[in-house]
Amino acid sequence: MQPEIRPSQAFWQGVTGALPFTIVVMPFGLLFGVVGTEAGLDLAQVMGFSFLVIAGASQFAALQLMTENAPTLIVVASALAVNLRMAMYSASLAPYLGPAPLWQRALIAYMMVDQTYALSQQRYEAAPPLSLSAKVAFFFGAAAPVVPIWYAATLAGVLVGTAIPPEWGLDFAVPITFLALTAPALRTVAHIGAAFTSVTVVLLCAGLPWNLGLLVAGLAGMVVGAEIERRMTARTEDAAE
């Protein structure tokens, strides 16, 4: 029988697995610092976002709506809608980490980002199985390089941002970032259908006040994506019978 993997070993497995992701996290943190500063936020506010929210896409979404002077509640609702996918992450980690002490689960929730989730989920499904404390240690290991680099990159971005003259016009950095995040996620017909629907609806709803068109379009995209997936699954099951 194989010796059990100790929590300290699992921690370092997490660290090693997460290191390549820091290359992705760094430019996004940097860009958020720069764009946030250009938009008129001060150091504490930009760092407040990266420290309290730690979710790049939703931070950029909030920033974009704030430069359009959208009402506070619309900014918050739209930005949180971007983060709804994390409820799915939470649900998929719950069977593995649910028995851990409450303070550990709270800390895990705080550091649950795309990268830490994806790594941990893969490891928990793989062999050899980890004990509960090793699972928790693996997650913290995966977060150890990613989360501090997110803070540091944001700070570096703020310091660089104050040195960039406003006439450079970084207004197009956010749209490019979002398109770059979306394109690789268009893995299936359902994803493409969801994106196409939401773009069409948001353009048709351009007249709606307070950026409500965004929430309507997001909802429409989700419904269409889910419906395409349901029909395709049903068809595959029919074919299998």
Next chain:
Amino acid sequence: MNYTDTQIWLIVALMGIGTFLIRFSFLGLVGNRPLPDWLLRHLRYTAVAILPALVAPLVLWPPATGGTPEASRLAAAAATVAVGYATKSPIWGILAGFFTFVGVGALT
């Protein structure tokens, strides 16, 4: 941007609390009960539905040009999507978009 410091901190705080509650939801409060299939199916598409919807009006009617469509922004958006899709990498997509934006901007 026309917000008071209080409003900005309110946005940061509400987003922080809301995002934490989303992440903590099943791990912390609901326990081990599995999510219904229909809900998981919808949650899977939140990111691909919201992000492009946020961007589309900015690409077609950029505020920086007063809402007139402009070649360098349209070309940059197309290049970002094409390269991001082909390489499956956000970083390559951003680089492609950035250089297209600067390049076409310099030509026009």
